Amino acid sequence: MSETQSTLQLILDSGEKIFSDHCDKKLLDQAEAGVFAENLWQQIVANGFNQLGTSGSGTTAEEMYAFIMQCGRFAVPLPIAETLLVNCWLEPGEGLYSVGVVNNGQIIDVPWGRKADKVVGVQLDSDVVFVVEQPAVVEQRVNLAGEPRDTIALPDDAPTVDVGLDPFAQLALTRSNLMAGALQTLLDLGITFAMERTQFGRPISKFQAIQHALAIVASEVAAARRAADAGVDGLQSERFIPEVAASKARIGEAVTVAAEQIHQIHGAMGFTHEHRLHHFSRRAWAWRDEFGNEFHWQQVLGNHLAAVGADNLWSFIATRG
Amino acid sequence: MLQFDRVSLDVDTETLRADVRGFLAENQAHFPKPNSDFVTGHDAEFSRKLGERGWIGMNWPKQYGGGERTFFERYVVTEEILAAGAPVSAHWIADRQSGPLLLRFGTEAQRQTYLPQIVRGEAFFSIGMSEPDTGSDLASVRTTAIKEGDEYRINGTKIWTTDAHRNHYIICLVRTEAASENRHAGLSQIIVDLKNDGAQVRPIANMAGGEDFNEVVFEDVMVPADRIVGEPGNGWAQVTSELAYERSGPERFLSAFRVFVELVRACGQHPAPHEAAAIGRIAAHIMTMRRMSISVAGMLENSKDVVVEAALVKELGNNFEKVLPEIARLAAPIGASRGAFRETFEETLLLSPSFTLRGGTREILRGVIARGLGLR
Ligand SMILES: Cc1cc2nc3c(=O)[nH]c(=O)nc-3n(C[C@H](O)[C@H](O)[C@H](O)COP(=O)(O)OP(=O)(O)OC[C@H]3O[C@@H](n4cnc5c(N)ncnc54)[C@H](O)[C@@H]3O)c2cc1C
Numbered sequence: 001m002s003e004t005q006s007t008l009q010l011i012l013d014s015g016e017k018i019f020s021d022h023c024d025k026k027l028l029d030q031a032e033a034g035v036f037a038e039n040l041w042q043q044i045v046a047n048g049f050n051q052l053g054t055s056g057s058g059t060t061a062e063e064m065y066a067f068i069m070q071c072g073r074f075a076v077p078l079p080i081a082e083t084l085l086v087n088c089w090l091e092p093g094e095g096l097y098s099v100g101v102v103n104n105g106q107i108i109d110v111p112w113g114r115k116a117d118k119v120v121g122v123q124l125d126s127d128v129v130f131v132v133e134q135p136a137v138v139e140q141r142v143n144l145a146g147e148p149r150d151t152i153a154l155p156d157d158a159p160t161v162d163v164g165l166d167p168f169a170q171l172a173l174t175r176s177n178l179m180a181g182a183l184q185t186l187l188d189l190g191i192t193f194a195m196e197r198t199q200f201g202r203p204i205s206k207f208q209a210i211q212h213a214l215a216i217v218a219s220e221v222a223a224a225r226r227a228a229d230a231g232v233d234g235l236q237s238e239r240f241i242p243e244v245a246a247s248k249a250r251i252g253e254a255v256t257v258a259a260e261q262i263h264q265i266h267g268a269m270g271f272t273h274e275h276r277l278h279h280f281s282r283r284a285w286a287w288r289d290e291f292g293n294e295f296h297w298q299q300v301l302g303n304h305l306a307a308v309g310a311d312n313l314w315s316f317i318a319t320r321g
Numbered sequence: 322m323l324q325f326d327r328v329s330l331d332v333d334t335e336t337l338r339a340d341v342r343g344f345l346a347e348n349q350a351h352f353p354k355p356n357s358d359f360v361t362g363h364d365a366e367f368s369r370k371l372g373e374r375g376w377i378g379m380n381w382p383k384q385y386g387g388g389e390r391t392f393f394e395r396y397v398v399t400e401e402i403l404a405a406g407a408p409v410s411a412h413w414i415a416d417r418q419s420g421p422l423l424l425r426f427g428t429e430a431q432r433q434t435y436l437p438q439i440v441r442g443e444a445f446f447s448i449g450m451s452e453p454d455t456g457s458d459l460a461s462v463r464t465t466a467i468k469e470g471d472e473y474r475i476n477g478t479k480i481w482t483t484d485a486h487r488n489h490y491i492i493c494l495v496r497t498e499a500a501s502e503n504r505h506a507g508l509s510q511i512i513v514d515l516k517n518d519g520a521q522v523r524p525i526a527n528m529a530g531g532e533d534f535n536e537v538v539f540e541d542v543m544v545p546a547d548r549i550v551g552e553p554g555n556g557w558a559q560v561t562s563e564l565a566y567e568r569s570g571p572e573r574f575l576s577a578f579r580v581f582v583e584l585v586r587a588c589g590q591h592p593a594p595h596e597a598a599a600i601g602r603i604a605a606h607i608m609t610m611r612r613m614s615i616s617v618a619g620m621l622e623n624s625k626d627v628v629v630e631a632a633l634v635k636e637l638g639n640n641f642e643k644v645l646p647e648i649a650r651l652a653a654p655i656g657a658s659r660g661a662f663r664e665t666f667e668e669t670l671l672l673s674p675s676f677t678l679r680g681g682t683r684e685i686l687r688g689v690i691a692r693g694l695g696l697r
Contacts, residue, residue, distance in 0.1 A: 191694055211691035218690055219637045222323055222630075226612040227605070229327050246605040253602075295598050298605065302597030305604055310586035314404040314578075317607060318338070 008063050011052065012070055018043050019074035028279045031077030032146030036115050041078055045094060050083050054092045064088075065177050065232045072181025072287075075279045077147065079111040081174035086120050089163040090131065093117075099171060101291075102130060106138060106151050109290065113150030114140055121154055122167040129167050130158040143290070145282035165235070169244045172291040173231045176247040180228040182284040183221045183251075183258050189277055190214055190262040197267070204265070213261045220254035227251050239319070245301035252294035255284040323693060325630060328619030334397045341401040344374060348407070355406020356665075357578040358672055360533055360679070362408025363487050365445070371402075372442025377416045381424060385436035392622040396615060400571040406579050410484060410533075415439040418567045419446035419492055422510075426551035426559050431512070435490070447515070449479040449493030449537065450560065457685050459494065460504040460557065464539060466495040466511050468553075471546050473497075473511060475520075475539040483679075485522045485535040491515055493539075494560050497553050508556030512548040513539075529671035564681060569617040569631035574610040574638030576669070576676055577645040581607070583665045584649040587657040599652030606641050610634065629693030636686040642676045 022040045031037055044050055051057040053064030068081045079098045086097035095117035100110035107113075107121035107130070114137050121130040132152060139151040191214060194205035204210050227247040234243025259281040263270050270277045288294065308316045351367040371377055379395040381387025388394075402409055420439050423431050438444035455461045464477025475495065485491055491513050498507030513520055519542050524532040551559060581603050588596040613634050620627045646669050653662055677683040691697050 191696070194696065205696045208688075211696045212684070212687040214694055214696060215633075215636070215687035215690035218323060218694055219633050222325055222633055223609050223613065223637060226325055226616065227609045230608065230612050233329070243608075245601060246608045249601060250605040250609045253605075294602070298598040298601030299594055301601030301604050302592060302599065303601075305585060305600050306588060306590055306592045306597060309590070310582050313582055313585050317604065317611065318400060318404065 007059065008066055011049075011059070011063055011067055014047060015049065015067055015070045016074075018047065019070070019076060023074045023076055025276050025279070028075055028077055028276075032142075032279075034148070036112070037077055040076070041096065044078065044080060050080070050094070051087060051092060052084055054087045056092065061088075061235050062232055065173065065228070068174050069177040069181040069228060072178035072283075073185050075182065075185070075283055079116070081171075081178065082111050085167070085170055085174065086118065089120065089129065089167065090118075090161060099167075100149075100152060101168070102154060105154055107132065107135075107154050108151050109141075109143075109149040110135075110152050111150075112148045113137055113152045114148060116152075119152045120167075121152075121158070122171065124168055125166075127164060127166060128160050128162050130154060130160055132158050144286040145279070147283070147286065166241060168291060169241055172248045172297065173228075173235075173244050175287045175290050176228045176231050176244070176251050179251045179255055179284050179287050180221075180224040182280045182287070183224045183254060185280050186258050186262045186277075186284065187214070187217050187221045189280070190217060190265045193266050193270075197269075210265060213265055217258045217261050220258045224251045224254040227254075242301050242304050242316075245297040245304070248292060249294045249297040249301065252288040252297075255288050259284055323629060323633065324620075325613055325616040326620050326623075326625075328616055330393050330397065330615060334393055337394055338397050338401060340374075341376070341398055344370075345401065345405045345407060352405070352407045354664075355579050356408075356668065357403050357406045358576040358669070359403060359413050359572040360410050360483055360675070361531070361672065363410040363484055363533075364408035365411050365442075365487075367408050368412040368445070369442035371412065372440060376402075377412050377442055378420055378436065378440040381420060381436060381440070385424075385432055386440035387436070392618040393615075396571065396618045400575070400611075403571055403575045404578055411445050411487070412439070412442050413572075414448055414483070414488075415444060415446040417570065418448065418563055419490075421566060422492065422550065422559065422563045425562065426510075426555065428547070428551065430547060431550065435512075444490065445484065445488035447482050447485045447488045447491040447537075449482055449485075449491040449513070451479065451481045453478055453480050457682055459560065460508070462494050462496060462508065464493060464495045466493075466497050466509065466544075466549075468497070468546065469543075472543045473546060473548070475511070475513065475542040475544065477539050479537040479539075481525075481534045482522075482537050483534050485515055485537050486524050486532075489515060491520070491537060492550060494556055497549075497556075505557040507554060508560070509553045510550040510556045510559055511544065512550060513542065513544055518542050518544055528674070529668065565628040565631060566621075567680065568686075569614055569627065569634040571611070571614055573635045574607065574614065574641055576642045577673070578607070579665045580646050580649050580662075580669050583662040584653060584657075587653055587660075587662040593654075596652050596654065599648050603645055603648055606645075610638050610641065613637070629690060632681075632686045632689040632693075635680065636683060636690065639677045639683060639686075643673045646670050646673060 052059045053061045082098040097118045098110050098116040099120045100107040102121040102123045119132045119135040136153040141149050143149045197204050227250040231244045231247030234240045375388045376398045378387040379390040466473040466475045497509040521538040523536045617627050
């Protein structure tokens with residue numbers, strides 16, 4: 001127990017060190033202008049963070065997702081979550097890998113598809129994925145946060161692999177963790193700004209309305225954190241899908257509340273391009289919709305519970321948790 | 322910073338859970354109309370039966386009749402009973418609040434007198450904090466208890482006192498010394514016997530059609546001096562710790578749970594997309610809050626300071642208890658306008674204004690959280 005705790009802490013601490021040194025506002029702006037963060041990527045690879053959670057790495061899925069949450073906290077502009085999952089699903093390698101959803105003979109919304117050495121296409125409700133080596137970019141696109149989300153051709157003869165555990169849900173879980181991380185930063189930015197900004201002769205943090213807004217956000221952030229952990233704990237159980245559904249649906253709602261409140265607290269300054277806030281709020285907003293939005297996952301969970309039935313509803317909820 | 326430990330209930334609790342479910346099934350006759358609100362349903366007989374099973378005062382020391390079980394075991398019992406909608410109001414405050422208060426601060430004689438009775442489900446307690454002019458600003462209480470020889474003379478009025486007309490004792494926050502510069506000084510807690518000491522109890526009808534809370538008037542009520550809980554003058558410290566500990570249990574997010582059960586029943590095996598989404602949305606919130614609440618139970622088990630985390634669970638949970646009936650209302654199929662869904666929904670909606678008031682209002686809790694964030 002204490003040993004795994006310390007491995008986890010070690011990963012988080014060195015991740016934090018690298019990200020605070022390299023993942024600054026300038027890097028985020030460049031990434032959003034389409035410049036790949038090569039230097040940061042090399043640091044990730046050199047530290048083995050692209051191998052977390054793979055069987056040979058000696059690290060666990062829990063550690064991998066904790067690292068992904070850390071990436072969300074720093075808005076790391078790289079397809080780390082996707083590379084990690086591909087390394088878990090296929091023979092792990094040292095390249096940059098990405099994942100998208102199969103749609104009309106293409107793989108769409110592929111993070112940094114243009115830089116990927118390999119792209120995996122997942123399908124809704126199927127454990128089988130398509131593997132595309134040397135992927136051909138059909139179109140370069142970006143999401144709301146300016147993160148590359150490219151369209152990749154899906155060749156007819158692309159090999160398939162059964163990854164065992166619903167890959168779409170695993171991707172949703174990466175978004176849960178990324179959002180939980182970004183939410184923490186939204187709260188931190190809000191607290192810092194409220195204590196520094198002075199109006200009417202005192203820091204705005206002294207106004208009750210601002211205190212209550214931050215209390216609301218703190219509650220949502222804490223809920224998101226627990227929901228993300230719940231999804232990860234579900235990996236080992238037959239409850240994986242409903243646990244992921246609950247986490248993605250719940251955290252999406254948290255983002256809606258928190259981003260709105262934190263922008264309000266920042267006033268006009270938070271509406272500028274110059275301020276860092278939007279790197280986190282836009283990402284969190286975008287991640288709500290990637291790999292199933294709140295409504296999608298609420299329905300998945302709701303249909304599951306309808307089948308469980310009213311009289312067994314509580315038994316379902318009251319598991320070890 | 323806020324910290325919710327990643328704990329889960331240990332497997333050992335599963336036998337206990339099965340026992341509780343068996344007990345509830347056998348005692349269905351006690352709750353023909355299930356309601357998960359902990360204030361609704363005062364049934365002394367049911368509470369005594371729980372006491373017989375060892376499910377009151379579960380984690381108190383054996384010398385006072387307690388079970389020395391873990392916070393997790395207590396958690397399992399309370400959540401099972403609430404989710405089933407069984408009547409718990411009789412022993413609830415004694416088990417959750419008054420007993421732990423006496424354990425932490427009471428005199429040895431008080432522990433020996435009251436705790437074994439509570440554990441057996443034979444002594445029920447009310448909380449005497451609020452007064453006509455004292456709500457959130459608890460330090461402004463005016464009820465006085467003046468020492469005269471071996472006795473205290475109590476004068477004043479307590480209000481909103483849940484179940485004072487049914488329970489045996491009330492623990493009142495009183496002034497034992499005149500108010501001074503330090504508003505928190507000179508306050509004490511004192512135990513009054515509601516059946517024998519001469520306090521006048523008048524039920525107050527609530528908007529939901531119930532008569533659960535009361536006005537309790539003290540006119541020269543004399544009680545023995547050994548009824549002061551712990552030390553005279555220590556009332557403020559005691560009352561704040563009492564409030565902090567009671568905040569994070571499953572009763573803070575399950576009050577409207579039966580509405581959810583009836584919604585799922587009304588929507589049937591094949592819900593429409595918007596019905597499924599409403600069910601999933603409610604479940605996602607409840608599953609998450611349960612994790613948070615269990616996390617606090619785990620931190621209590623490890624003797625950690627959880628004041629802010631507990632306030633946060635209550636704030637989040639109480640707000641959601643109000644949102645749940647609204648989500649259910651909009652999603653409920655046409656046919657649900659009659660039958661169990663409507664009945665449960667209406668009963669809960671009428672109770673819902675109280676969810677974010679009792680035990681500290683939402684606004685006060687947000688203040689506690691803000692302090693935890695370093696803003697005050
Ligand atoms: C069903 C029910 C059962 C109860 N049972 C008991 C009981 O058994 N024993 C007992 O002692 N009490 C009981 N109470 C009383 C309860 O503790 C009080 O309602 C609560 O503390 C609030 O006090 P108040 O109602 O006087 O409202 P007030 O304190 O007058 O507040 C009115 C409004 O103003 C807001 N407000 C007050 N101060 C501030 C502030 N500083 N900043 C911002 N907003 C503020 C409040 O949040 C609230 O919205 C019960 C209440 C209910 C509804």
